[in-house]
Amino acid sequence: MIHDDTIAAISTAPGVGAIAIVRLSGPHAFSIAQKIFFPRSFSPEAKNEKWLPKSHQATIGYIRKSTDEGGFSDDFVDEVVLIPYQGPNSYTGEDLVEINCHGSPIVTREILTMALESGARLAQKGEFTKRGFLSGRLDLTQAEAVLDLIHSKTERQSHLALSALKGALGDEIKAVRARLMELTTRLVAGIDFPEEVGELDISDVEKIVDEAITRLETLARTARSGRYLREGLKLAIVGRPNAGKSSLLNALLNFERAIVTDVPGTTRDSIEEPVDVNGVPVILIDTAGMRTTDDAVEQIGIERSNKAIDEAELVVLLIDGEKAAGHEEEVIAKKLLAVGRNFLPVINKSDLIKTEAGHGFDLKAGELLARALAAPICASTPVQISARNGLGLEDLKKLIERFAISDQSLQELGGSLNQRQGELCHKSLAHLAELKTAAASGLPQDCLVTDLRSALDALDEISGETVTEEVITEVFANFCIGK
Ligand SMILES: Nc1nc2c(ncn2[C@@H]2O[C@H](COP(=O)(O)OP(=O)(O)OP(=O)(O)O)[C@@H](O)[C@H]2O)c(=O)[nH]1
Ligand SMILES: [Mg+2]
Incomplete structure (x- = not known):
C-alpha cells in the first residue's frame, strides 16, 4: 500500500x-x-x-x-x-x-x-x-512480535519475541497453510475435472489433515506459556500463620518487602510484587495466614487470601515444617480442590527439621491434604526450602519455571502465540476437526473444501494476509507513538 x-x-x-x-x-x-x-x-x-x-x-x-x-x-x-x-x-x-x-x-x-x-x-x-x-x-505475527519485544520484562521473553520477529511463527503458519492450500487445489481439481484428475483417496486427505492438526496443536500449546511470559504468572503464597510466607516473598524478591515477625497473623492484607523467576515474569502475592479467628480485620485478610487463590494461576502451599498437618492445611486443600487450582507443596523451615525422614511435617496426616497432593492439580512432589537461609530456593524457582513453560513446543518453535493468534489457531483446528468428521461420514469432497477454506481463512488472519481493518487497528493501538 x-x-x-x-x-x-x-x-x-x-x-x-x-x-x-x-x-x-x-x-x-x-x-x-x-x-x-x-x-x-x-x-x-x-x-x-x-x-x-x-x-x-x-x-x-x-x-x-x-x-x-x-x-x-x-x-x-x-x-x-x-x-x-x-x-x-x-x-x-x-x-x-x-x-x-x-x-x-x-x-x-x-x-x-x-x-x-x-x-x-x-x-x-x-x-x-x-x-x-x-x-x-x-x-502480522512479526508486527506483534515488535510489540512483545518492546514490552518484554525478562530476557527469555525478549529472546522469544526476537525469534518471532525473525519470522519463526509466521514461517510455521505459512508452511501449514501451503500444505492445506495444496490439498484444496487438488480437491477442487478433482471436483472440476473428475475424468482427468480423479477424486483423491480419502485416506490421503486424512493424512495431510492429521499432519496439519499436529503442527497446529503444537503451535496452539505455546499460547498458554506465551500468556505467562507476556502478562506474568500470578503466584499466590498461602499457608497457615507463621509458615514463613512473607519470608519467602522477601527471599524471592531479594529485599525486605513484607513485615516478618514471629507473631502469627502478621500479614493482614495481600501484597503483590513483580519478580523475574528464571526468565518468567511472576507476580508474587503474599497472603494473610489462614486460620479460624474472631479478629474482624484478620478475617477480612483471610477472605483476601481466598480471593488470591481464585485469581492466581499457581499457588505455593507453604507448610510450616515444624508443625503437624492440621485444620488450616485441610481448609486450604479443600479450597484448592474446589477451584482446581494448580499448586506446589513447599515445606519451609527445613533448617529446623532434624528428623530422619527429612521433614517433621506428616503430609499424610490430613485427609484432604493427602487428596490434594495426589490430585493432578498438585504440580510437583513436595519441595523443602528454608526461606531464612535460602536452601532449596533454586529448586522452587525451577518448579515455577517448569510450570510456566511446561511444553517443549515453545523451545522448538522459538516463539509463542498471543491470545489473538491462539484463538485463531483453535478456530482453524475446529474447522479441520469438522472436515475429518465430514470425511469419515462419507460426505462429498466439495463439502470438505468448504471446511478447508474456513481453516485456511483463520490461518490467514493470524499472519494478517486477510485481516479486517478493525483487527489491524486493535493490534496497533497497543503500540507507542514513534514505533
Ligand atoms: N528457622 C526458620 N524460621 C523461619 C523460616 N521462614 C520464616 N521463619 C520465621 O517464621 C516466623 C514467621 O515468618 P513470616 O514470614 O512472618 O510468616 P508468615 O507465614 O508470613 O506469617 P503470617 O503473616 O502471620 O501469616 C518469623 O519469625 C520468621 O523469621 C525458615 O525458613 N527457617
Ligand atoms: Mg506474613
Whole structure:
C-alpha cells in the first residue's frame, strides 16, 4: 500500500537522554528533511544548498530553521546525525529518515514541530510498524512480535519475541497453510475435472489433515506459556500463620518487602510484587495466614487470601515444617480442590527439621491434604526450602519455571502465540476437526473444501494476509507513538 502522507514522531522514550531519534516516513520524508537539515560540510553561507540523500548513509549536520523566502536562516536548533533509508529497503517500506539529535525533550519537540510545519503529520500509535506491515515488510505475527519485544520484562521473553520477529511463527503458519492450500487445489481439481484428475483417496486427505492438526496443536500449546511470559504468572503464597510466607516473598524478591515477625497473623492484607523467576515474569502475592479467628480485620485478610487463590494461576502451599498437618492445611486443600487450582507443596523451615525422614511435617496426616497432593492439580512432589537461609530456593524457582513453560513446543518453535493468534489457531483446528468428521461420514469432497477454506481463512488472519481493518487497528493501538 502506498501512502500519500508523511508521518513524523519522536521514536525514543520521553525524558532526557544522551540522544533521541525523530523519525519521518512517507513520500515526502526526504524533501521535508531537505528543508530542515543542513550538512556540516556545507559552507554556513550556502543558505540555498540542499542535502542530497544517500540511502543508509549517515551525514552529520545541523537542524536549521528556514527564512520566509525558503532558504536557511541563521537560527540553528541542534547538531544531529541524519540517516535516510530509501524505500522499499526501510522499516516501513517507504522513504524513511532518522534524525539522531541530542536527547533533550525541548530539542526533540522543536525538531518534530519543524517537521510538522514542513508538511509531515504526527504519527499515530504504531503507525511506522503498521506501514511496514501494510507494505509487506512484516507479517502480522512479526508486527506483534515488535510489540512483545518492546514490552518484554525478562530476557527469555525478549529472546522469544526476537525469534518471532525473525519470522519463526509466521514461517510455521505459512508452511501449514501451503500444505492445506495444496490439498484444496487438488480437491477442487478433482471436483472440476473428475475424468482427468480423479477424486483423491480419502485416506490421503486424512493424512495431510492429521499432519496439519499436529503442527497446529503444537503451535496452539505455546499460547498458554506465551500468556505467562507476556502478562506474568500470578503466584499466590498461602499457608497457615507463621509458615514463613512473607519470608519467602522477601527471599524471592531479594529485599525486605513484607513485615516478618514471629507473631502469627502478621500479614493482614495481600501484597503483590513483580519478580523475574528464571526468565518468567511472576507476580508474587503474599497472603494473610489462614486460620479460624474472631479478629474482624484478620478475617477480612483471610477472605483476601481466598480471593488470591481464585485469581492466581499457581499457588505455593507453604507448610510450616515444624508443625503437624492440621485444620488450616485441610481448609486450604479443600479450597484448592474446589477451584482446581494448580499448586506446589513447599515445606519451609527445613533448617529446623532434624528428623530422619527429612521433614517433621506428616503430609499424610490430613485427609484432604493427602487428596490434594495426589490430585493432578498438585504440580510437583513436595519441595523443602528454608526461606531464612535460602536452601532449596533454586529448586522452587525451577518448579515455577517448569510450570510456566511446561511444553517443549515453545523451545522448538522459538516463539509463542498471543491470545489473538491462539484463538485463531483453535478456530482453524475446529474447522479441520469438522472436515475429518465430514470425511469419515462419507460426505462429498466439495463439502470438505468448504471446511478447508474456513481453516485456511483463520490461518490467514493470524499472519494478517486477510485481516479486517478493525483487527489491524486493535493490534496497533497497543503500540507507542514513534514505533
Ligand atoms: N528457622 C526458620 N524460621 C523461619 C523460616 N521462614 C520464616 N521463619 C520465621 O517464621 C516466623 C514467621 O515468618 P513470616 O514470614 O512472618 O510468616 P508468615 O507465614 O508470613 O506469617 P503470617 O503473616 O502471620 O501469616 C518469623 O519469625 C520468621 O523469621 C525458615 O525458613 N527457617
Ligand atoms: Mg506474613
